[in-house]
Amino acid sequence: MEAxxxxxxxxxxxxxxxxxxxxxxxxxxxxxxxxxxxLLQEHGGQLLHVGTETSKNYEGETHHATLALIGFSVVPEKRLPKPGNIRFSQSGE
Structure with missing residues (x-):
């Protein structure tokens, strides 16, 4: 896949x-x-980048994470949650 x-x-x-x-x-x-x-095998994505990210958390501690960027030639369809998969509760329950 070309950029x-x-x-x-x-x-x-x-x-x-x-x-x-x-x-x-x-x-x-x-x-x-x-x-x-x-994402690569099931949906035909292409790995564009793998790297690390270093940041501070809310307590000021250093946090390291691995990140990956995957590209696709198609845009996924917008999916709405299936009925019954969203649960709302009132406070006190």
């Missing part, structure tokens, strides 16, 4: 869990290798 054909990018971080933008697979941030493989 000019990239229409959508996905960022993965070791400290962030999320859902796959193309399907319902949960992506545990600590399993970034599995997440990268899923």
């Amino acid at each position: 000019s054909s990239v229409k959508h990018t996905v960022q993965l971080f070791t400290h962030t869990s999320t859902g796959c933008p193309f399907c319902t697979t949960f992506q545990d941030g600590e399993k970034i290798d599995e997440n990268i493989n899923h």
